[in-house]
Amino acid sequence: MDVRQLRYFIAIVEQGSFSRAATVLRIAQPALSLHVRNMEAHLGAPLLFRSPKGAVPTEAGEILLRNARIIVEQLAITEEEIRSNESDPRGLVRLGLPGTISEILSVPLITAARQRYPGIQLRIAEAMSGFVLEWMRDARIDLAVIYRKVSGDGLSTEELLEEELAFFGPAGGLNDGETLPAPGTRVSLAGVAGLPLIVPGEDHGLRLLLDHHAEVAGVDMNVAIEVDSYTNIKKLVAAGFGCSVLPLHSISGEVAEGALQSWTIDGPPIRRPVHLACSVERPMTNAVAAIRDFIPELVRDLAREGAWGGVSEPAADCEKG
Amino acid sequence: MDVRQLRYFIAIVEQGSFSRAATVLRIAQPALSLHVRNMEAHLGAPLLFRSPKGAVPTEAGEILLRNARIIVEQLAITEEEIRSNESDPRGLVRLGLPGTISEILSVPLITAARQRYPGIQLRIAEAMSGFVLEWMRDARIDLAVIYRKVSGDGLSTEELLEEELAFFGPAGGLNDGETLPAPGTRVSLAGVAGLPLIVPGEDHGLRLLLDHHAEVAGVDMNVAIEVDSYTNIKKLVAAGFGCSVLPLHSISGEVAEGALQSWTIDGPPIRRPVHLACSVERPMTNAVAAIRDFIPELVRDLAREGAWGGVSEPAADCEKG
DNA sequence: GGTTAATATCGCGTATTGTTATGTCGGGTG
DNA sequence: CACCCGACATAACAATACGCGATATTAACC
Structure with a gap:
């Protein structure tokens, strides 16, 4: 019948x-x-x-x-x-973010998503880029923001923007008396590599990036302290134990407060791409797809408002289907 | 879809x-x-x-x-x-029967139907033919056994058989001393019309039939008592108050017990057709249809076994669908 | 890099579905 | 009582959908 x-x-x-x-x-x-x-x-x-x-x-x-x-x-x-x-998608969306991204993205995302997709429950997990990627592969999260482009392995990434990294130091000068560059001047990588640096450990994306740039520039970095936490790096720098390199937006607060000062790095700017990764081999719930499509919009808005120190809005290259 | x-x-x-x-x-x-x-x-x-x-x-x-x-x-x-x-039809089937029919049909029908259609619940209502027909028109019953052919009016009938009516009187003779015919002899209508008769009232199918036959034969009936109940007619006859005419099968019990005696009526036999009526304008449930088809079978079997004094098995003429 | 195994696309024949025209049956009406 | 009307049934024909075979495309595997 x-x-x-x-x-x-x-x-x-x-x-x-x-x-x-x-x-x-x-x-x-x-x-x-x-x-x-x-x-x-x-x-x-x-x-x-x-x-x-x-x-x-x-x-x-x-x-x-x-x-x-x-x-x-x-x-x-x-x-x-x-x-x-x-x-009207509904359900749980698990999102993994590195700390610096979370710091700037979490609150706007949660508020905007709650308004636009009331049925979606966002769960944000915060960890270093490497862990986030691992969670992604284990299907413990649905979406991930990471610092590298990934293709294959069942994942697909869409570049959100490129962050420019800034060199910064304590506003009050270094404890050991070494002189910092004059405020507002441009600094070269070679000129600051000798200063005591507080950077993440060697398996970190940021550290690898810095090592790479140092190698290209042919300079040795004076790594004073290795710390695996952005917050702690900033605290140690503010306390005068050394200088560091972080995305501009993640230190803008402390700079404004007068705890830190930052310099523009001369020569080739140190940048890292920010990618949104999603699984391509598992079918995605509509809630996940909605958030996946929503995040780039939101990031673009944040960048336009100047809330994000990053630059360069790339064309989307994430296969959506 | x-x-x-x-x-x-x-x-x-x-x-x-x-x-x-x-x-x-x-x-x-x-x-x-x-x-x-x-x-x-x-x-x-x-x-x-x-x-x-x-x-x-x-x-x-x-x-x-x-x-x-x-x-x-x-x-x-x-x-x-x-x-x-x-x-496997199931449901309620309401059946209306005249008393004499019910007497012979009810028990075999209920037992046979229960065996063959366990899902069907039979409800038998007993009343004089005229009432049964009225119930049928009011849709208070689904099937009716009546003594006339009905067509039109949303009803359709199927003839089950023709009953032959028998003249009978008390085995012990009449109270008033009038002589009854000799046992086993054939009697003429004219010869018995003068005997005191116990018959139903004038609006009864049986009474009308008797009146009609008397008129045709050109004799007057000596109606001694009018009673509207077959059982009471038999009781009054057995008590010697008069004679009567009823279907052979309905008195065969008392004849066998020696309470009554019956005679075959000479000349044109007094018969009445027995019809099964069903509604033709309302769709019938399968349970009703099953019983409707089952009753003629059963009646045929009863007639074949001799349990029914009637004769003549007519061809079915009830539209079945 | 060829092979395999999966889905997608295309063109065609056929079966199903729907349409128009006509038949049949009952009931109501002059 | 003949007629007409309304309702369902039937038949021949047209449009659409369906399924098939061949072939293209793609990603994974060796």
């Missing part, structure tokens, strides 16, 4: 007549005769009692009618459910 | 692959591609996540799958329900 036949049957019973149902259904009356006849043949029982005044359901017809209504209704509900799920 | 598409979709998900589902469904794989694509276009959402390893449902697909299973199941249940209802 076919739902179309069920619909037709319901219409006939509701109209009490083949011909009236035909006009309502905008088809010709013989089509209904045929359909009912086929159904009756299929079920081996008369469904409608025809009379010159119209048609009324037989006992079998009553049974069919009762069930047909349920089935047709169920179908409509199903379509509605799917459609509403498309237009 | 179409149930066929739902079935196909379920098969694809269960098989985890378009092509495997195609072989299971015994259709070509491109057909499945098309169907899924149509469904996705219709719903405005991807349903399956295709990969070189097969296909898994997306979020929308999961919703659809869950509902599709229910719908397909519901359809199967519906068909099953209708079919089982056809093969």
Whole structure:
């Protein structure tokens, strides 16, 4: 049996007549005769009692009618459910962020997402870029913001922007008396590499980036302290134990407060891309897809407002489907 | 959406692959591609996540799958329900019978019907033929056994048999001393009309029949007592207050017990047809139809066994559908 | 880099579905 | 009582959908 036949049957019973149902259904009356006849043949029982005044359901017809209504209704509900799920996604979205990104993105994202997608529950996990990527591979999170482009391995990334890293030091000068560059001047990598540096450990993306730039520039870095936390790096720098390199936006607060001072690095700027990663091998819930599409928008807005120190809005290259 | 598409979709998900589902469904794989694509276009959402390893449902697909299973199941249940209802009718069947018929038919009918159609509940109402017909018109009963042929008025009748009426009197002779015919002899209507008669009132089918026969034979009936109950007629006759005319079978018990004696009426036999009436304008439940078809069979069997004094098995003429 | 195994696309034949025209049957009406 | 009308049934034909086979495309695997 076919739902179309069920619909037709319901219409006939509701109209009490083949011909009236035909006009309502905008088809010709013989089509209904045929359909009912086929159904009756299929079920081996008369469904409608025809009379010159119209048609009324037989006992079998009553049974069919009762069930047909349920089935047709169920179908409509199903379509509605799917459609509403498309237009108004709901469910949990787990997002992994590195600390510096979280610091600037978490609050705007949560507030904006809650407003735009009330049905979506965001769970943000904060960790270093490497861990975030690992979680992503383990499917412990649905989306990740990381500092590298990843392709293959079931992941796909979309570049959000490129952050420019800034060299910064304590506003009050270094504890060991070494002189810092004059405020507002441009500094060269070679000129500051000799200052005591507070940087993350060697398996960190930022450290690798700095090492790479130092190598290209042919200078040795004077690594004074290795700390695996952006907050602690900033605190140690503010306390005068050395200088460091971090995204501009993550130190702008302390700079404004007068705890830190920063210099623009001369020569090739040290930049790192910020990517949004999503799984390409698992089907994504609509909630995840909504957030995935929402984050780049939000980041663009933040960058435009100047809230994000980064630059360069790249073209999207994340396969979305 | 179409149930066929739902079935196909379920098969694809269960098989985890378009092509495997195609072989299971015994259709070509491109057909499945098309169907899924149509469904996705219709719903405005991807349903399956295709990969070189097969296909898994997306979020929308999961919703659809869950509902599709229910719908397909519901359809199967519906068909099953209708079919089982056809093969094993159940429900209430209200049957109206005149007293003399009930006396012979009720017990065999109830026992036989209960065995053959365990799902059917028989409710037998007993009343004089005229009342039974009235109930039938008021749709207070589904089937009626009556003594006349009825056509039109939304009713249709099937003749079950023709009862032959017998003249009978008290075995011990009449109270007033009038002489009864010799046992075993044939009597003429004219010869017995003068005896005191105990008959039903004038609006009774049996009384009308007797009046008609008396008129045709040109004799006057000596109506001694009018009683509207077959049982009471028999009791009064047995008590010697007069003679009467009733169907042979309804007095055979008392004749055998020696309470009554009966004579065959010479000349044109007094007969009345027994009809089974059913509504032709209301659709009949299968239970009613089953009993309607069952009663003639049973009556035939009873007549064959001799349990029914009637004769003449007519051809069925009741429209059955 | 070729092979394999999966889905997507295309063109065509056929079966299903719907339409128009006509038939049949009952009931109501002059 | 004949007539007409309204309702369902039937038949021949047209449009659409469906399924098939061949082939393209893609990603994974060796």
